[in-house]
Amino acid sequence: MAEAHARERHGVDPARIAELRAREAERYRRTRRRTEAAIGEGAPGYFGGVPMHWMRDWPMPFPLVIERAKGATITDIDGNQLDDFCLGDTGSMFGHSPVAVSKAIRRQAKRGLTYMLPSEDTLVVGRLLEETFGLPIWQVATTATDANRFALRVARAITNRPKILVFNGCYHGAVDETFVRLRDGKPINRPGLAGEFRDYTQQTRIVEFNDLAALEHELADRDVACVITEPVLTNSSMVLPEPGFHEGLRELTRRFGTLLLIDETHTISSGLGGYTRKHGLEPDLFVLGKPIAGGVPASIWGMSAEVAARYTDYNRKKEPGYSGMGTTLSANPLQFAAMRATLEQVMTAENYAHMEKLAARLERGLAKTIARYRLPWHVVRVGARVEFICAPGPLKNGGEAEAAHAPELEAAIHVALVNRGALIAPFHNMMLASPATERPQVDRLVAAFGDIAERLAT
Structure with a gap:
């Protein structure tokens, strides 16, 4: 049978x-x-x-x-x-090993690999990120997982909301709360997680991709800080957005005061600036990992001017202490050398x-x-x-x-x-x-x- x-x-x-x-x-x-x-x-x-x-x-x-x-x-x-x-x-x-990236790595290797301070390439890359991807304010991490974690932390901080929403079949690296799936229409922890004792369905809502009615229903309580999504589902059999889906997604998130994070780590294949730039998406937060530095481990996460202003205000008022966002090797000069070479000479x-x-x-x-x-x-x-x-x-x-x-x-x-x-x-x-x-x-x-x-x- x-x-x-x-x-x-x-x-x-x-x-x-x-x-x-x-x-x-x-x-x-x-x-x-x-x-x-x-x-x-x-x-x-x-x-x-x-x-x-x-x-x-x-x-x-x-x-x-x-x-x-x-x-x-x-x-x-x-x-x-x-x-x-x-x-x-x-x-x-x-x-x-694109030639431009290889040369940049060799050049930077003679100048030091990490020192927790900006290099001259740092001063150029910020401008290149805005020119390439559209958002004005950026931070650098080491993996897309890190970048997604940090961006979601910011979303929760500035909205004062506890929950996020993902689409069934999504992939956002090893971000814990995205490991939720639908089984027979009900949310469950993704099968196979090692050593997991938390029930992610308590803080993560999940609907099927392309289902705007279900999305509207889950956002209506106004307790979702952020929708995190790839513009195309890629880490399953690939699923394209239906006509009007992204427009509806953006309208619904704005209507209910929910931020929208677009993770382009795989869909950067779409063209210069990713699916976001090619199709005119307007995310509040943007993440890209893997290829941004030509193979050197690096990732970026960007935010709109409005999100940056809200986060600045949040930081001004919050209790002093560790933000929970970091990693010592993030934003090291080797990453910036490779990113600059990639953005200027390879990602064209x-x-x-x-x-x-x-x-x-x-x-x-x-x-x-x-x-x-x-x-x-x-x-x-x-x-x-x-x-x-x-x-x-x-x-x-x-x-x-x-x-x-x-x-x-x-x-x-x-x-x-x-x-x-x-x-x-x-x-x-x-x-x-x-x-x-x-x-x-x-x-x-x-x-x-x-x-x-x-x-x-x-």
Whole structure:
């Protein structure tokens, strides 16, 4: 019964998926003997054999061990070269080690890495952030998780409201109170949280993305300090906003005195200034992590002039003491050197045009393959970000996105793509085109996807 349902939903016989995955796993092992010897049983000294647990989430029999990465190509220690469309899950969205960023890192390394005081680059980056993203006032952190935490703290402080609201299926890093999901229409803590003893549903409200009626109902009590959202759901099967959704979201938050935080950490793929600038959104707070410093850990969070004024007034009146926002390495000079190089020379309109052109080519190629083999799948694109989803679409909300996942099928495809020289993101079927990506790389990925689809469908 379950197998019949899976085939009906995803269009592929489960036995065929298992056969493909087993065959591709063996092929992967044969071409990575050195890697298997190094990490097949786990790297010594690390819990679970890896320095970060999600390195075990890749679907290969054992993780790749990378020797070098440059542009849109990575090479493992067995000498296998891969066209990289994962790009550090957006962390290297503009390619590995952009020349301008590499030069800035080398220059700053001679001047000191951290000293808790501004550098000359600091004086330039503030202006560049306003020019690029629109908001006038900024702070710097080290991860998007930190930036989101700090921005939410400010929102609660200036509104004097306890609650936040998220959309089902959201992802905002490791911000505790965003780990809420809907199950059978009821809020619950996200399954799988380690060591969690708090009930986040007491302070976090949750509705489905694109559901303005539910949003209005949850904001009506006027106890929600902030709605935090990506402009497009990305850390599930990708869900686009329906026409009028963002306009309605902004109108409702303003009507009920709730602040709006837009987290662009993934949707910065949309274009220069992110989805916010491209589509004229008007957030009160704005967060961007991962690619802002070309791969150096850094994040930014911005606020409107009104929010900044309210926060200034709050600080003037509050009891003296630690704000709960900090981290010693945040806003270090290495971050500013890398951010300046990224904003001035890498995150440019010209580079985005190149990225979008290649991403559109990838989208067309994948969609043609899906149509050729009559698979009940679809393709979604947001600027330079492309995903194939092994279920019918378009998807309307996080609940549908969760149901669209086909873990075994997706894992088999991912390993098969690696064996054909293409790496995509491990957690979803996400692919990015970078300024360093070239047309032949896109065509090779489309051809590899076609070969795999043929094996699955015929």
